[in-house]
Amino acid sequence: MSVDALLLLSFGGPEGEADVRPFLENVTRGRGVPPERLDEVAQHYLHFGGVSPINQLNRDIIEAVRAELAAQGIDLPVYFGNRNWHPMVEDTVGKMVADGVRTALVFPTSAYGGYSACRQYDEDITRARASVGDNAPDLVKLRQFFDHPLFVEPFADAVLAAREQLPRDVPFRLVFTAHSIPVSFDATAGPREEGGHRYSRQIAEAARLVAAAAGVAEYDVVWQSRSGPPQVPWLEPDIVDHIDALHADGVRAVLVCPVGFVSDHLEVVWDLDTEARERAEEHGMAFARAATPGPDPRFAQLVVELIREHVADAPARKLSALPSAGCTANGTFCATACCEPPARRRPA
Numbered sequence: 001m002s003v004d005a006l007l008l009l010s011f012g013g014p015e016g017e018a019d020v021r022p023f024l025e026n027v028t029r030g031r032g033v034p035p036e037r038l039d040e041v042a043q044h045y046l047h048f049g050g051v052s053p054i055n056q057l058n059r060d061i062i063e064a065v066r067a068e069l070a071a072q073g074i075d076l077p078v079y080f081g082n083r084n085w086h087p088m089v090e091d092t093v094g095k096m097v098a099d100g101v102r103t104a105l106v107f108p109t110s111a112y113g114g115y116s117a118c119r120q121y122d123e124d125i126t127r128a129r130a131s132v133g134d135n136a137p138d139l140v141k142l143r144q145f146f147d148h149p150l151f152v153e154p155f156a157d158a159v160l161a162a163r164e165q166l167p168r169d170v171p172f173r174l175v176f177t178a179h180s181i182p183v184s185f186d187a188t189a190g191p192r193e194e195g196g197h198r199y200s201r202q203i204a205e206a207a208r209l210v211a212a213a214a215g216v217a218e219y220d221v222v223w224q225s226r227s228g229p230p231q232v233p234w235l236e237p238d239i240v241d242h243i244d245a246l247h248a249d250g251v252r253a254v255l256v257c258p259v260g261f262v263s264d265h266l267e268v269v270w271d272l273d274t275e276a277r278e279r280a281e282e283h284g285m286a287f288a289r290a291a292t293p294g295p296d297p298r299f300a301q302l303v304v305e306l307i308r309e310h311v312a313d314a315p316a317r318k319l320s321a322l323p324s325a326g327c328t329a330n331g332t333f334c335a336t337a338c339c340e341p342p343a344r345r346r347p348a
């Protein structure tokens, strides 16, 4: 297959105080997130001057991918577009058209399946192509990479590095976290015939692979960053409640690995480095958080390897038997009814 560009497609985040409200409105339009929750999340962003770390982290990934492409002799311009904040993907695809791009690969900054982690990026691609009309380039999305060795290995090394921050003589509990989603979204994640739960199954599998690579036998998988109205059930337990439970069980040191995320964006630096850490410290527990793989050189190698699956027929390396879907053209879905968002319940 011949391609003339790569598009890194991400979530986006505010870059100053004035951006916070309009950004949150973009994220939550029609999604039934209660205003109290929005006020709370706005405060998290304002705590950091209204600047989300996600944009600079993505620019850093793009620089590393450019360098890795050059090192491997692949001549491919790299573009950057987001769902919720500038550079908006619609504008970026407009720029690609002006530059004469006919076919581009799309790297979404999420390793997993499910509506929020996969299918919503297909919707972004469809919207962006529609916004530029007849000249829209073909946009081929790269596959899910939750079990790729170049995703698992940096996490495993990060777990070992974080372990060094904990007291040597105290046994620790390894706890993996991922973004919670409504239980109903997890139930419809994946193609219908597969019976759902593709998101939580892939998270469980990534956690198993990272723990095995780090040589840690006992671990938990929990959730973080719940949103939505309180009467709608989301995946549980929450990391902060889990720290209470571990404390009650006599655990004295906790090592949190945010396996659901590619980089240290706001949910990681707020919900883990601030809230979870504070709760652990209130209990007198030692706390360490493993780094995310985004800034690791192996992450850029991962992106280029996924590109090479298309441009050089490179073999698709994966460590688990679970399907890695998500590779589709022009915003089509992997399968009929795949990762369909169930009807959202509004707050009463």
Ligand SMILES: CC1=C(CCC(=O)O)c2cc3nc(cc4[nH]c(cc5[nH]c(cc1n2)c(C)c5CCC(=O)O)c(CCC(=O)O)c4C)C(CCC(=O)O)=C3C
Residues within 6 Å of the ligand: 011, 012, 013, 014, 024, 027, 028, 031, 033, 037, 038, 041, 052, 053, 054, 109, 110, 116, 117, 179, 180, 181, 182, 225, 226, 227, 228, 260, 264, 265, 266, 267
């Ligand atoms: C599975 C998943 C990922 C991982 C996959 C991926 O990475 O794509 C993810 C990533 C992210 N989520 C992010 C930010 C937000 N997510 C929100 C709300 C929601 N997330 C959801 C799910 C996910 N989200 C869901 C089901 C909602 C409820 C509303 C809805 O049904 O859609 C809200 C609204 C306020 C609130 O938190 O309630 C914000 C601000 C940022 C940027 C952070 C930064 O600025 O650094 C990133 C990377």
Ligand SMILES: [Fe+2]
Residues within 6 Å of the ligand: 179
């Ligand atoms: Fe989110």
